[in-house]
Amino acid sequence: MAGKINERRIAYDILSEMGKSESYKKSVIKLALDKYDYLEAKQKSFIKYLAGGVIERQITLDYIIGCFSKTPIKKMAKPILYILRMGVYQIMYMDAVPDSAAVNESVKLTQQLHFMGLKGFVNGVLRNVSRKKDKIQWPDPGESVESRISYLSVKYSQPEWIASMFLSEFGFKKTTEIFSFFLKTRPITVRFSSRFSSEELRSILAKMKKANNGNIEMRPSTLLHYAMDLSHTDNIRYLPGFEEGAFMVQDISSMLVTEIADLKKGETVIDVCAAPGGKSLHAADVLGGTGKVISRDISENKCILIRDNVKRMGYTNVTVEEHDASKHDETLENMADVLYCDLPCSGLGVIGRKPDIKMNTDLRSVMNLQQTQRKILNNVWNYVKPGGILIYSTCTLTTMENEDNYKWILENLPFTAVDISDRLPGKMKETETAKKGYIRIIPGEFGTDGFFIAKFKRNE
Structure with a gap:
């Protein structure tokens, strides 16, 4: 057949x-x-x-x-x-x-x-x-802004407005590097669960090596010890260990949210825009069955996706709830030791993973998203206990959705930025802005997706 x-x-x-x-x-x-x-x-x-x-x-x-x-x-x-x-x-x-x-x-x-x-x-x-x-006569990059925008758009298949924005933000050389990275074939990155013993994981890894007729390639991450890159996996759902909940697909840049949060056993974590649940489940894993993770998203379909992952990964300290993050919930006030605000964004840092993104947005949408992000922040910030932590993150690269919102939080909400340099792996520690409480990860710079993460402590 x-x-x-x-x-x-x-x-x-x-x-x-x-x-x-x-x-x-x-x-x-x-x-x-x-x-x-x-x-x-x-x-x-x-x-x-x-x-x-x-x-x-x-x-x-x-x-x-x-x-x-x-x-x-x-x-x-x-x-x-x-x-x-x-x-x-x-x-x-x-x-x-x-x-x-x-x-x-x-x-x-x-x-x-x-x-x-x-x-x-x-x-x-x-x-x-x-x-x-x-x-074929390709556009000449030339020296003018217009010619370079045309060249970048055609050469790397990016809408001209994105080419223009990146050119202004990063310059011509860095933009070509980012756009080239977007077009590379990349492995799938997975995070292994700490629920499994070293012996159990070794057994699962041995079975995984034989998957897809032995063609699968496995490479441990150089940044996080519990992460691994997988290539030639066919359907990842059929890999040994998937149904047992041994691992979950998640990029390193996304895992850094929980690394930076520096969770302690017994803490309460609230994730207001959680689907598909990677960060919520990572938090649950670090908490080791203690504390509580409240994982929320706006629709039932998204919550079903989170629940499916919670069930497969076997975590008992996660509660999944349907809720619109832009609407304040007074029952959560002063409850969170750590609040995850990984908010809806333009997604321009993950175009390499999701190329449809560049066809689904425009500059006007980005500007509207900033207002959406601030509306949500206004409605959820006091879920954080005095002295608690707020993590703001996006998977995009625009200043208006990232650095501008970092400044907005400091100017409009009762929070102070927290130095994150000691929570970053490898050469990420050397990022200049880390001591100011945030990092913008450029796609490909550390072999990861583009991401932005900022850490704040609520004033006592």
């Missing part, structure tokens, strides 16, 4: 489904792979790589198509545009696929979708791309 599956058609269906909405649905690829979970690992990898790659490189792909098509992108039928994007992606970025196969399979797909009259068009465009791919 699996042999009859057309992987390219599945990838096309994913792109078509995502195209039905003005905003990209990041779950579409996952849902499709779950539906076809019976396929061989190689087939699922092809589908994920092709569909995900087209999403990630869309701006670049459209530029290339525009170089070889007399019909403007905006005037193309959507199905034909999706087919061309897939074809160009295979030609430009999938070395294992011969150009001839990329062209021929695209023409076949055009026929299957009943666009018989456009087979020649698809064939002509893709054959031209194949023949002249080494002669």
Whole structure:
């Protein structure tokens, strides 16, 4: 049955489904792979790589198509545009696929979708791309801001507003480094649970090494002893130890929230925007079954996701509750020893993990998010006990969502910044702002996602 599956058609269906909405649905690829979970690992990898790659490189792909098509992108039928994007992606970025196969399979797909009259068009465009791919005239970065924005946008497939923002924030060289990191294929990072003994973990790791026909690669983190990078995992749910709750997928930058919090046994932690629960469960793990973690999010679906992870990981000191963080809850006043405020943000630090983010936001949305973040902070700050800790974090890089909010908290709420340099691993300790109570982690700088974490103590 699996042999009859057309992987390219599945990838096309994913792109078509995502195209039905003005905003990209990041779950579409996952849902499709779950539906076809019976396929061989190689087939699922092809589908994920092709569909995900087209999403990630869309701006670049459209530029290339525009170089070889007399019909403007905006005037193309959507199905034909999706087919061309897939074809160009295979030609430009999938070395294992011969150009001839990329062209021929695209023409076949055009026929299957009943666009018989456009087979020649698809064939002509893709054959031209194949023949002249080494002669494509890319934008010249030049010296002007405008030319550099155009170059960064096309070269690294980033919307011009993001290219402009990063160029202004980080300069040309650093922006190219960040954008290059976003496009790299990266391993999955997992955090191992302390509930398991060293002997039990050794047994699980030995079994994991044999997973995916022995092709899995495992590399311990150089920053945190309980973290590990995994490559070639196929479906991580099927790895030994997953169902038993031995580990949870979580990036190092996210784990640093609990490292910086410096939790003590018996403390109460409140996580106001917790889904999917990584930070809440990390806190529960550090507390070692003592104290209490109140893990909240705005919808029942998000709470179900947290509960599923709590159940799988086997923590008994976590309570999951549905609640809108922008609405004050007087029952939590002065309850938290530590308050996690990992608030809704633009997510520009994790584009490498979630490329749909760059298609789902704009500068106006970022400005609105700052107001949302401050509204939530205004409504939750007094959940912290006098002398307690507030951790503010985001997975983005914008100054208005990070440093500006750090200053806003100090100016408007009864908190004092806390030196975090002693809680940071490796060379992160040397970050200049750590003594001021915050760190902005640049994507790729330490091999992690982009993140911002600030620590405050409520005044007595």
